[in-house]
Amino acid sequence: MVTRKEVAELAHVSEATVSRVFNGLGPMKAATKERVLEAAKVLGYHPNAIAQSFARRRSGNLGVILPYMPKVHLFSAFYFAEILSGIGEQVREQGYDMLLSLLTPDDELDYGRLYRSQKVDACVILGARDTESQRNSLIQLQEQGHSFCLVNQRFEGLSFLEVDADHVEGSYQAVRHLLAEGYQKIAFLNGSPQYSNSLDRLHGYEKAMLEAGLTIEPELMFEGNYSRTSGYEAAAKLWEMRDRVEAIFAANDRMAIGLMQGLRERGWVAGRDFAVIGCDNSDAAKLSDPPLSSIGVPFFEMGKQAARAVLARVGHGAVEHELQVKLPTELIVRQSSRIGKGGV
Numbered sequence: 336m337v338t339r340k341e342v343a344e345l346a347h348v349s350e351a352t353v354s355r356v357f358n359g360l361g362p363m364k365a366a367t368k369e370r371v372l373e374a375a376k377v378l379g380y381h382p383n384a385i386a387q388s389f390a391r392r393r394s395g396n397l398g399v400i401l402p403y404m405p406k407v408h409l410f411s412a413f414y415f416a417e418i419l420s421g422i423g424e425q426v427r428e429q430g431y432d433m434l435l436s437l438l439t440p441d442d443e444l445d446y447g448r449l450y451r452s453q454k455v456d457a458c459v460i461l462g463a464r465d466t467e468s469q470r471n472s473l474i475q476l477q478e479q480g481h482s483f484c485l486v487n488q489r490f491e492g493l494s495f496l497e498v499d500a501d502h503v504e505g506s507y508q509a510v511r512h513l514l515a516e517g518y519q520k521i522a523f524l525n526g527s528p529q530y531s532n533s534l535d536r537l538h539g540y541e542k543a544m545l546e547a548g549l550t551i552e553p554e555l556m557f558e559g560n561y562s563r564t565s566g567y568e569a570a571a572k573l574w575e576m577r578d579r580v581e582a583i584f585a586a587n588d589r590m591a592i593g594l595m596q597g598l599r600e601r602g603w604v605a606g607r608d609f610a611v612i613g614c615d616n617s618d619a620a621k622l623s624d625p626p627l628s629s630i631g632v633p634f635f636e637m638g639k640q641a642a643r644a645v646l647a648r649v650g651h652g653a654v655e656h657e658l659q660v661k662l663p664t665e666l667i668v669r670q671s672s673r674i675g676k677g678g679v
Contacts (some may be wrong), residue, residue: 348370398454513584525559561589589619589635
């Protein structure tokens with residue numbers, strides 16, 4: 336095994352200098368650093384990861400906190416899979432590892448435990464909800480000086496590092512598209528108001544409907560939990576109101592596809608008897624029957640930017656990125672929202 340001493344001798348520097356190069360400590364002449372790295376490469380030297388973490392006082396891990404939901408396969412969900420892939424690519428590029436932690440509703444909400452155990456240097460938090468307990472835990476985390484970033488969630492009145500998408504504009508464009516196709520009786524299947532993206536999509540829906548001079552009917556507003564099952568269950572309610580509904584905007588593809596399935600079983604086919612648009616532009620949207628129009632949300636890029644932003648703060652706390660980042664969304668039109676009135 337090649338030692339640090341051998342690298343120091345070949346590079347004509349002290350062992351302490353070799354240590355500083357690999358631990359990123361202190362000022363260093365570029366020529367000296369290059370000489371040490373070249374010597375290490377020639378000798379095939381690989382520093383001990385545990386020793387490095389002690390020297391840096393860092394774990395080398397980026398924590399990713401996910402909500403634990405029984406009977407829900409998180410990693411097969413397009414939303415989580417894409418964000419995790421983006422985070423994973425960024426941590427790999429920066430030489431970090433990713434540590435996943437599932438937070439169950441029964442757990443005492445304590446985001447700080449991962450930091451106290453020195454398992455992570457920073458965290459990306461997915462699936463956060465706007466509840467009093469979550470607000471208090473995040474405020475405490477911020478006051479303790481820990482680095483963290485929220486993805487796809489914001490908390491009104493609080494300033495956290497956040498990476499989000501423009502869900503208001505995405506929802507607005509979806510409903511505008513349905514209006515342009517000639518539909519006016521447009522129902523809305525949303526998620527829980529505890530998620531800021533649900534509120535944003537509601538604002539986009541309301542904005543488009545009011546601009547068109549249409550009345551927003553509370554009876555045409557439905558709430559699911561972003562699962563396919565909740566969309567399927569909403570189909571029964573919509574079926575009873577089918578004379579009052581021409582089109583539906585669903586706040587994600589899973590609910591839209593469940594809705595399409597439930598209504599198809601009753602003889603009402605998307606793209607023929609009614610129009611529907613989902614949100615996420617998941618792989619399932621492209622493969623559904625008919626193919627589902629959807630709002631493309633850049634989840635992969637959101638994950639990358641969240642990891643990049645929070646790791647930039649590790650060790651020095653400097654704000655090198657905007658506090659709130661909002662990425663654009665895109666309307667993807669397919670058969671489910673056009674056949675019937677628009678004609679394709």
